[in-house]
Amino acid sequence: MTKRIQAKYKIDRRLGENIWGRPKSPVNKREYGPGQHGQNRRGKLSDFGIQLRAKQKLKGYYGNITEKQFKRIYKEADRQKGDTGEILVGLLERRLDAVVYRAKFVPTVFASRQFVSHGHVRVNGQKVDIPSYQVQPGDVIEIREKSRQIPMVVQGLESAERDVPEYLSVEDNGHKVTFLRQPVLDEIPYPVQMEPNLIVEFYSR
Known part of the structure; x- marks a missing residue:
C-alpha cells in the first residue's frame, strides 16, 4: 500500500x-x-x-x-x-483535475491529478498537463485517443458509484465532456x- x-x-x-x-x-x-x-x-x-x-x-x-x-x-x-x-x-470545480474526476475519466480525485500531469487530457484540442488549470465555460475536455484503453480509464467510465453532474455535457461515449458553467454548491455532488x-x-x- x-x-x-x-x-x-x-x-x-x-x-x-x-x-x-x-x-x-x-x-x-x-x-x-x-x-x-x-x-x-x-x-x-x-x-x-x-x-x-x-x-x-x-x-x-x-x-x-x-x-x-x-x-x-x-x-x-x-x-x-x-x-x-x-x-x-465553483472555482475548485473549475480545476482541470476536478473536471476530469467529475467526468469519470478516472476513478479517484487523486488519480485525476496524475492523469492530467502525464499528458492524457486535451482541452479544446490542446494538451494541458497542469492539474490546477482553470477550465472556462464552453471548454471541451477529452481523453487523448491513445489513452482511452488505459485500465484506469475503463474502470472510471464503467463505475456506477458516481454520476456525471449536469454542468458537464457528455459526448463521444464518455471520452469527452463540455464544461457548461461554473456550478453552485447545490449542483456539486x-x-x-x-x-x-x-x-x-x-x-x-
Missing part, C-alpha cells in the same frame, strides 16, 4: 467522514480517528475548530491541493462579487455536507 493510499484513508478517519463516498473507506467500519488514542479524541470542538475542520474537509476532498494553493483560490473568490463560499466551490460559509469565517478572522 502506498503512502498516498494510507494518507487518503487517514484523512477520512481523522475527519470521521467518508468524504469521497468510497465503499472501501475505513470510516464505514471505524468512525474514530487513526492512531493509538483515536477513540479518545472526541472532545467538543470550538468555533475555530469547527471552521478549521470545514476547511480541512473541503481542501482534502480535492486531493493534493496545498494550503498555499487553497488560500489563493479563496482570495480569488473573495475578490469576486457574490457569495464568497459559493464562488470558492459531494458525498458529505460541505460548509464553505465556515471557511469564509475561518479566513475572515
Whole structure:
C-alpha cells in the first residue's frame, strides 16, 4: 500500500467522514480517528475548530491541493462579487483535475491529478498537463485517443458509484465532456455536507 493510499484513508478517519463516498473507506467500519488514542479524541470542538475542520474537509476532498494553493483560490473568490463560499466551490470545480474526476475519466480525485500531469487530457484540442488549470465555460475536455484503453480509464467510465453532474455535457461515449458553467454548491455532488460559509469565517478572522 502506498503512502498516498494510507494518507487518503487517514484523512477520512481523522475527519470521521467518508468524504469521497468510497465503499472501501475505513470510516464505514471505524468512525474514530487513526492512531493509538483515536477513540479518545472526541472532545467538543470550538468555533475555530469547527471552521478549521470545514476547511480541512473541503481542501482534502480535492486531493493534493496545498494550503498555499487553497488560500489563493479563496482570495480569488473573495475578490469576486457574490457569495464568497459559493464562488470558492465553483472555482475548485473549475480545476482541470476536478473536471476530469467529475467526468469519470478516472476513478479517484487523486488519480485525476496524475492523469492530467502525464499528458492524457486535451482541452479544446490542446494538451494541458497542469492539474490546477482553470477550465472556462464552453471548454471541451477529452481523453487523448491513445489513452482511452488505459485500465484506469475503463474502470472510471464503467463505475456506477458516481454520476456525471449536469454542468458537464457528455459526448463521444464518455471520452469527452463540455464544461457548461461554473456550478453552485447545490449542483456539486459531494458525498458529505460541505460548509464553505465556515471557511469564509475561518479566513475572515
